[in-house]
Amino acid sequence: MNNNNTIDVLDAGHAACPGCGYAIGMKTVLKALGSKAVVVVVPSCAAIIAGPFPNTSLGVPSFHSAFEIAAPTAAGISAALKRQGISDVTVLAFAGDGGTFDIGLQALSGAADRNEDFIYVCLDNEAYMNTGVQVSSSTPMYSWTGTSPNGNTKNKKQIMEIMAAHRIPYAATASIAFPEDLMAKVEKAKTMRGTRFIHLLAPCNTGWKIAPDEAPLVSRLSVESNIFPLYEIFDGLRYEINYQPKRLPVENYLAVQGRFSHILPDQIKAVQTETDRAWAELCAREARTRQLYGDTPVAIDCESGTKEI
């Protein structure tokens, strides 16, 4: 897996905190994306990492847009490129969970509804981190944030289901702890047209209260404990699980993070129950949709963005 020959499209010297899971995620995505690309960033840690004017860490042309409009900005750039007859440049938007699950949801929904042609990577660190750890609709139940000091009282919003409901050609979850899987997903998305969505769990060491060297470990645990399974949804319909986890108890994942340090045994049990339920449902969906739609991808008409099933 020696990737030394491929160029890194993220430069050193950026301002992420030591050990930042976000930066690892961006680096991996950009590596798979390659240099024929345009990147959109919006207020979030991604914008910090992309660098303050007049310096940038991104090795490809990039555009800083407003918090809530990562998706339409990418759609606009993509359309403009097409207008100029450029078809071999991929447009990719980075946005945080706040910018995706909350404030950017309407704009993203509109673009996805029109099946606009871009890849959207939601860098999910499960809170508004860049502004000092405030709760978002992506924050998991019981998690501490600055605005949920006694633990979050709501379950994490199911963004994958929302995106699937738009019947976009491709949606996938990914983890920084599985770089090969993540890169393969970006590469796969590159070969498709229409709105492609990647939900990338990227720990924030500061907000999750983990040590600077623990982002890959905690990400790995999130997958191995089924908190964050790795799967793809094709055309919003057909589910495919990509990795069979070790099914470690969720406690292994929760216990290593300071943001869950106050969690009670009953609450751990509740998380376990919900995790088991969600996993069973995911497996059932995979089985059912495979039976319904088989293994062959459902055909997409790229240009018009309309789907024929």
Next chain:
Amino acid sequence: MSYHKFLDPELIIPISRSSTTAFRTGSWSRIRPVFEEKFSPCSVACPTANNIASAMFKISQGDFDGALAAFLEESPLPGVCGRVCNHNCQSKCNRNDHDSSVRIRTIERSASDHGTAKPVQLTDAGKKLPVAVIGSGPAGLAAAYHLARMGHPVSLLEASERLGGLLAMGIPGYRLPKKVLNHDIERILTLDIKPITNHTVDHEGLEKLLDSHKAVLLATGTWAPTTMGIPGEDLKGIIPGLDFLLDSSIQAQVKGRNVIVIGGGNTAIDASRVAMRNGAATVSILYRPDLDALPDSDDEVCEAEEEGILRIPSHPMEFIGEKGEICSIRCREIVQAEYSNNCISSSKPNIEFKELFPCDVVITAIGQTLVASSLHSSLQQEYGRIVADRQGRTARKGLYVAGDAGPFQATVVDAMASGKRAAVSIHLELTGSMDETSTALLDSGRTFSIMDMFKTGPKRNSDASAKINRYSYLTASETTPQCSPTIAADERVCGFQEVVGGLESKEATAEAGRCFYCGSCIGCDLCATFCPDVSMCQESGKTAYEADPEHCKGCGACAAACVRGVLEMGEEQ
């Protein structure tokens, strides 16, 4: 405002044109990853310091020749050790905490079964400095091998007609086929070694050798039986274990008889299994849990038990005879406290205690000692061994000892390690290059690596074995080790064919793939992959990874992700 001007985006939006590399984020921390390859814990536990991680990685890539070459760096007998070594290495395998140790010994065997490689010359500095080695067991063979690799012309003197010592004459063919031993020996003899067989060296002979050679190494083993010191020991039908194993005509006498073997170690187990194969009616082993050695590994004990051999803990007190022939052994029961040093699982009694054990033949195998010859009696002895220091130096200048004859553990691999240590000590002494570092390496620990003496650059510290972390375990899936094919017990007791077979090359590759390669960088690139600051890189053509000090923030993600424990965080130099 002209249309043309309006098109220049830089007039309305600022464009960043410089890289963030201008920011020296390296100043945020003084902690940096330190790249240091280390011994794996298995290799530290292997007395002859086999570079196991390197061999494992090569086999995982299907490179059996390379793996064999890695074993040959430290040991001349991979075919032998791959079968009969007590595999200390496996007990220290980091995988023990996860599922089960990598079957290292089996892989060593696979390297020898499927690979070819030649011994590598280390230096020719010993060219004009001939050395004599007396005895061709594992100690003598290893010493001769390493001396020859350092350029010394070697005379290898052996009393028997065959080379190999106990490997050729003691360990039975169902565990170590002669073909395998001979293959290892032939490879050793490609070096500048002159074997002289059928040549027993006595006291006079030793003096002559000391005159004609610059140094002499004594590796004559321990071939005299230890006596029990209980009444009735001279009755007919009581046979010392080694005599029994050495002589097939004695073995033939046990046919149809009831045999009791006394002792717990390799000799006892082998004598009982050989008795079984010679058609004994029953075979039981009486062992004294507080006194008798146990084979270091469970495997052989289990195999013996499968073959119908009973193991009974008890203390023989007297041999009882009838008309001068042994007919029973009187024993006393073992008290609980005497079990304390007896830790292997299958050693629990599998038959109830009796006071009187009737029998037709008794084989005593409670240990061996130096043969009382003119050669040995001229030398200072203690506990039945020749007195020497760790390097094998005796009180007499130029005379060294290795293997069972010296104060070393009596196993094949320890014999080899002591032979290697003595060889290096001789070489350094004769070439006048003994210094503080080499003395320290020669005198430390049970493990001794010759490559560490001959490698340029920083030496690995043999005490610091690689530690692996929770990430290593988390990312490793749980796997079951490959099973070696084994002949069924009722079939194998009918002859002397090898009981345990080797792995197919594909299976060996899979087994070696279970290894974490602790302490060895295999270029997996995980450190670079997980560096958020794009600061970790491997210089082209080199193995070492280094962090860019201008940008590394010292987060430690690389070291945490290093599943082999090569990278660790430390203060910037």
